[in-house]
Amino acid sequence: MFKKALLALPVAMALGGLAAGGAAQASEWQDPTDVLQKLLDNNPDSKYLHQSEQNIMMMPDNPALWVAEDGEQLFYEERGPNNASLESCDFGKGPGVLEGAYVELPRYFEDTGKVMDFEHRLVHCMKEIQGFDADDPEVAQRHGNDTDVMQLTTYIAMQSSGMEWQPANEHPKEQAMLAAGEKLFFRRGGAMDFNCASCHGESGKRVRASRLPKMRDSQEWTKAVSWPAHRAGHDNVRSQGHRIRGCAWQMRHAGIKPDSMANTALIAFWNEAARGEPAVLPDLKR
Amino acid sequence: MPAQTLRRGTLPAAIGAVVLLSGCQFFDSDDGDVDITAMSPDELADYIVLESGSYRLEQSVQEGGSARGRMEQDELQRACSFTTSEIPEGLSGEVIEMARASYEEPPGGPRLGDWERGAELARSGYGFRVGHNIDDHSSRPPGGNCYACHQMDPDEPVYGTIGPSLAGYGDARGTDDASLSYAHEVISNPHQYFPCTTMPRFGANELLSEREISHIMAYLLDPESPVNQ
Numbered sequence: 001m002f003k004k005a006l007l008a009l010p011v012a013m014a015l016g017g018l019a020a021g022g023a024a025q026a027s028e029w030q031d032p033t034d035v036l037q038k039l040l041d042n043n044p045d046s047k048y049l050h051q052s053e054q055n056i057m058m059m060p061d062n063p064a065l066w067v068a069e070d071g072e073q074l075f076y077e078e079r080g081p082n083n084a085s086l087e088s089c090d091f092g093k094g095p096g097v098l099e100g101a102y103v104e105l106p107r108y109f110e111d112t113g114k115v116m117d118f119e120h121r122l123v124h125c126m127k128e129i130q131g132f133d134a135d136d137p138e139v140a141q142r143h144g145n146d147t148d149v150m151q152l153t154t155y156i157a158m159q160s161s162g163m164e165w166q167p168a169n170e171h172p173k174e175q176a177m178l179a180a181g182e183k184l185f186f187r188r189g190g191a192m193d194f195n196c197a198s199c200h201g202e203s204g205k206r207v208r209a210s211r212l213p214k215m216r217d218s219q220e221w222t223k224a225v226s227w228p229a230h231r232a233g234h235d236n237v238r239s240q241g242h243r244i245r246g247c248a249w250q251m252r253h254a255g256i257k258p259d260s261m262a263n264t265a266l267i268a269f270w271n272e273a274a275r276g277e278p279a280v281l282p283d284l285k286r
Numbered sequence: 287m288p289a290q291t292l293r294r295g296t297l298p299a300a301i302g303a304v305v306l307l308s309g310c311q312f313f314d315s316d317d318g319d320v321d322i323t324a325m326s327p328d329e330l331a332d333y334i335v336l337e338s339g340s341y342r343l344e345q346s347v348q349e350g351g352s353a354r355g356r357m358e359q360d361e362l363q364r365a366c367s368f369t370t371s372e373i374p375e376g377l378s379g380e381v382i383e384m385a386r387a388s389y390e391e392p393p394g395g396p397r398l399g400d401w402e403r404g405a406e407l408a409r410s411g412y413g414f415r416v417g418h419n420i421d422d423h424s425s426r427p428p429g430g431n432c433y434a435c436h437q438m439d440p441d442e443p444v445y446g447t448i449g450p451s452l453a454g455y456g457d458a459r460g461t462d463d464a465s466l467s468y469a470h471e472v473i474s475n476p477h478q479y480f481p482c483t484t485m486p487r488f489g490a491n492e493l494l495s496e497r498e499i500s501h502i503m504a505y506l507l508d509p510e511s512p513v514n515q
Contacts, residue, residue, distance in 0.1 A: 172323040176330055180322075183331035188363040190356045191349065191414040191493060192486035199448070201371060201484075207434050207446045208411075216371065248417060254353035255342035255417025262340030265331075 027278060029099065030162025033059040035280045039219055047204040048220045051211040055284055064154055064230040064237045064282035067145050071155025074148055080130025080138070089125035091118070091156070092168065102160040103279050106177065106268045107168035115177045117264040119241050122152055142258055145236050154228045154237055154282050161281040165222060167271040174268070177261070181269030184262060185215070194251040196266075200224075210286070215273050222277035225270045229283035237282065240267050348414050348423050349492065356416075366482035373482050381481035389475050390489075392496040396470035398461065399497060404505030405439070405512070407498055408432035414493065430494055430502050435484070438505065439512040448484055456507040456514040469503050 036056055043049050075086050091101035092109070106117040112124065123139045126132045126148075132139045141147045168174050185196040196215070199207055203214040213224035227240040241258050244266055248256040256262055322330055334340055335357050343354040359367070362384050368374050373381075406429070413428020415421045421428065432438060435449035459465040471478050474489025488494045494502070505511050 176322045176325070176327075179327035180330040180334055182369055183327045183367075184334065186367050186369045187331060187335070187359070188367050189335075189359055191347070191491065193363055193366070193491075194484070194486075195367065198484045202448075205446070205448050207448060209444050212448075245418060249415050249419065252356070252414045252416070253341070254357050255345060257340055257342065260340035261334045261338040265334060 027163045029159070030278065032062070032158075032161045032280045032282060035162045035278045036223070036283070038278075039223060039280070043219050046217070046220055048211045048213045049223060052286055055286070058232075059284055062230050062282060062284045063145075063235075064228060064284065067151050067228075067230075067237045068154040068158045068282060071151035071153070074152055075155055080126065080132050082129065082131035084129050084131070086125055086129060086152070088129055089122070091121055098156050098159040100160050100163050102157040102281065103163045103165045103271070104168055105271070106174070106264050108171040108173045115171075115173050115264055115268070117240070117267045118157070119149065119153060119239060120259040120264060122149065122156070123259060142239070143236070143242055150228065150237050150239060153239055157228055157279075157281045160279055162278045164276050164278055165225070165271045165274040167268050167275070169272070177265045178268045178272055180261075181265035181267070181272070184266055185269050190252040190254075192252045194253075196247065196251075198251070199247075218274055218277045221270075222274040223280055223283060225274050226280040226283040228281070229285045231285050233286055238285075240270065342417060345416055345420075347416055348421060348428070353416055362477060362487075366477075368482075378481040381477050382479075385475045385477035385481070385487075385490075388490055389471060389478060391467075392470065392499075395463070396466040396503065397500055398466065398504040398508055399500030399502075401501070401504040401508040401511040401513075403498075404501035404503070407494070407502055408438055408505055409442075428493065430488065430498070432502065440515070441512065452506060452513065454514055456509060456511065459507060461507050461509070465507065466503065469506060470499065473499050473502060 033056070036059055040049055040056060078085050087096045089095065090109075090111075091098065092104055092107045093099075093101045102118055105121065106115050108115045109121065114120075116124065119142070126139050127134070130138075134140065138148045142149045144150060167178070169178055188195040188198075199205075199212050200215040202212075203217050203220065205212050213220040215221055215224075225240065227243055228237045230236070231238045241263055244263055245256055245258075248254070320333065322333075325333060336343070336354070341353065341357060343352060343357060345353045347353050347356060362381060365377060365381055365384070366373075368377070408430050409432075410427075410429020411431040411434055412426050413421050413423065413431075432452075433442065433445045435446040437445040437447075437451040437453050438455075440453040459469075470489070472480075472485075473494075475487045476483045476485040477487070486493055489496070489499055505513055508514070
């Protein structure tokens, strides 16, 4: 019952947005369970997508939905030294516009002169609008269900569920970051010479017990980059940034920082590789 | 960056403390001073990795030195960073040459060690990880991580498939000098035979000692090893 109420909200918002703006949105909000079910139906031979029957069975009760609900409260609450809500934060589609914003990031922002990924932009708004300092736990702590950043990320990302990934690629800086992101994906380095393609170059492979998604298979890849996702093995909702940090660690590369150019360039390329496919937000992973 | 200095000082201490510390250190990287649109994608990637503050390059690493050394590419890493799914025409021979030029046979020639030690090394994926959670080699030696990508002992149910199955490897190869030399060459620097392979250079990059490589060779080739049962 709770779940239905929660899911009804973004639908209403998405429909409201369409009616009011009438903008040419590439796709409409869809329940993440339905999005995943269609991906499974369309790809009966994908070992990555079909690695766990429990995955689709648990989707309607995804614990990430509770984290999204906490995020919704945080988003509208007046807080921080400036006692302000995040309703004036511009994620790229105008102040307070959340529908479809997540799947169009990273993008170039005039006010900072930078290409920013979602988390970088969220933290920017929390600092500039709400007045949090870089050291405040509200913005410094990025990982775990109980952090503000993960709760807000899950709520805001969910407003793009079922919509197609279409990271901004018109501004020259967006194009530069996308091209660099591809180079970073294939850049071999670290103690073991790995690059991202070491694990994500072929379909159906496993590293130990984990089935690996192939970057050049956009229907596997849209699930792969659909974070936030409740990660069952961690019992926490995790972000794109958390996945990148974990991959850099496993690759024996140097530790990668959030809000960094490398993080943003990689996310730009990730989302580009899933372009045109619907996002599963929030997803659930092993 | 004082935080990095602090971490270096606490590196050998409890890993848990490092994990707790890592949550509160963030530094915005800066693209304000450079025109990223004036660089080629390769130049921008190099700038991002080495100059933009995106990585914890000052952190100490297990092999000595700093993480910057990990991210500065050597000749072979640079050659193998192509964005196509297949290796570009003509590159294979070049990479094989590079790999052969740096290969060193172990003193006294390759030999078989203890397959039971080899089995432990093959199963262990520990070692050389840095960043938010640093592997402490003084408390636990690094492994060979073979099962991440290969099947070996046919009774081991959990194994990766990025590399070929090595179950029964020794049955097919035997233990003559040619077989030992080939196994050592592939483990030490597999690019001699498989240019731009995914497999690490365990010997050439000193990820494993010659003694450890001899144990893994025994696990692969010794007729008594479970790999060959």
